[in-house]
Amino acid sequence: MVRAESVTRSSKTALITGITGQDGGYLAALLLEKDYTVHGMIRPTADIGGSRIETLMHAYPGRVDLHAADLTDTSSLAALMDKSEPDEVYHLAGQSHIQVSFDLPEYTGETTALGTLRLLEVIRRRHKPVRFYQAATSEIFGEPEEVPQTEHTPFHPVNPYAAAKLYAFSLAGVYRRAYGLHASNGILFNHESPFRGPNFVTRKIARAAAEAGAGSTEGVALGNLEARRDWGFAGDYVEGMYLIVQADEADDYVIATGESHSVREFCERAFARVGLDYRDHVHQDPAFFRPVDITETRGDATKARQRLGWTPRVTFDQLVDMMVDAEIERIGHHGR
């Protein structure tokens, strides 16, 4: 039972795809604390000015290196591996917005599904063994056949994003068994933080609550308020990723809190944080309803707890408060 923070310092090299995303930032910070050298893949058009990764580059001079590459370009991925020579690859990049995946299904497949394949192909042809982490997601359970979901729950993806993620999940397993690659899947349930993308529902609610607290009467339109999700804190979840990669045997793990809450509950808590009643500010808008939606996700992370010693620390209430507080601070800093 080794908690992430007590592991001894190493001098390993990690490559993180999707380093500019929420999880990429938390994971980079965690690995840098552990003395890793961190390489990040960014898209050729990315602007990292003012981002968290830029802050980390200043905090850890010479230990963070960013490279332009793209998941749709195999030769750029091969060059990326040559430049970074990683011991561990954390593959977090992908078109990860569900609603967007209905509008850009082919691009989602190209990056999320085939992008993973291209990366695995490059890795399996390297001489030095490389450990691979695949960011799988609870979305692959879709409308789940059992609650809570474990590593043995059958998959039933209900959107193009989830279908692409299931392909990537399966392929990591194929490469593990076919080529002996240390390739593991972390089946992460929803995980949020103040750095969640602004178009994700939790971040939308947190910002709306903070703005309402500052006097705004604009309100916020949301999709299905009764949808129940297992929401954890991204900072806890990247520890799960790290522990999965350190395990002797590659395997697949569910990472979840084991609790589910409705979008309505999230609103309730967020607006209560600023002393308001969410019902005065939140309304349902059918435009945000997905063509097919999932009613409840709730994960059972027993395997990760038993084999990796992983448990989440931040509770639901703490998470909502943290997100609302961060939005209040942002408003304070930048005005509205």
Place this chain on the structure above:
Amino acid sequence: MGDKTALITGITGQDGAYLAELLLNKGYSVHGIKRRASLFNSQRVDHLYEDPHMPGVRFRMHYGDMTDATNLIRIVQETQPDEIYNLAAQSHVQVSFETAEYTANADALGALRLLEAIRILGLEKKTRFYQASTSEMFGLVQEVPQRETTPFYPRSPYAAAKVYAYWICVNYREAYGLHVSNGILFNHESPLRGETFVTRKITRAAARIALGLQSDLYLGNLDSLRDWGHARDFCRAMHLMLQQDEPDDYVIATGEQHSVREFVSRSFAEIGIALAFQGAGLDEIGVIADLDPQLLARARNDEGTGGAEHADVESLSPGQALVRVDPRYFRPTEVTTLLGDATKARQKLGWSPAVPFGELVHEMVWSDVDEARQDMVVKAGGFRVRESRE
């Protein structure tokens, strides 16, 4: 139903040929998509071809590619099909390990591109869609026999791509109300099966060994168990699925299982060679236990090819090894057993297979004997015989 139009991707493949024939017989106009190559690759459907300059032509071919979305949109727009049968795929499991990206692009995203074409063109209400799913998706099987509710466990890049296509089809049915059905077809064979697939490789070798055109046969895992049906039967099921009021997913299988070794024995027995297997694993060999001169003579059809060209055949004698194992044909991860339960298709579609295993082997072997005899004639005429190599 005489006025319907069907679009078949993968028209040049085994299933494409049987399905096109079936639909033409039912009065459909049939459009097929084939890839452009410098060589003709349409042998399987040449007999259906009609001169496009003649009026009333009901069979047309279009150049296209599953990796090209705009091309697919254009073909769907031009043909305005009532039914699309998506049979095109890089369908060779072993090859998918080497061309994993192409396999995913054609098999996984290709299906998505076609579904999107239907939406983009506003054909959601008109066009029904059949997706060629496969028993390979069950991979490391989670229950025996496999049915529609059995969880998938893909073991190859091919299977992973097909699972993606399966789910994207389910998703487009649920999200947009498209009439999309998956046929989860277990292995289905015929004389039109590609020559690199194990069944055809076996029946072809049996025929050619009988006629002295080939000396031995190398195979991979002889213990693999498969549920083998006839492609003609299975194509009937595809059509039935699209005639239902409600789209759905169906397992299509015979419910009978045989090993590769058994397929070999039955094939060689057809042409009078009784095999006995000795040894185990990589050292296992299939040797001639007994010869049936009458059957062999029938295969050689001496009066048909002049009789004098069979010098090599005389060397066939009991104890001789004809079948060997080559680890080259082992897959990095093997799917060892597949057995389907088509109860749902039987009950809801009224479908059942008509051709039993023995008849399938018989038809394939004697068709390959015919081809081998043609080669004998070519050889006797002093010409070189086409040799296909993997």
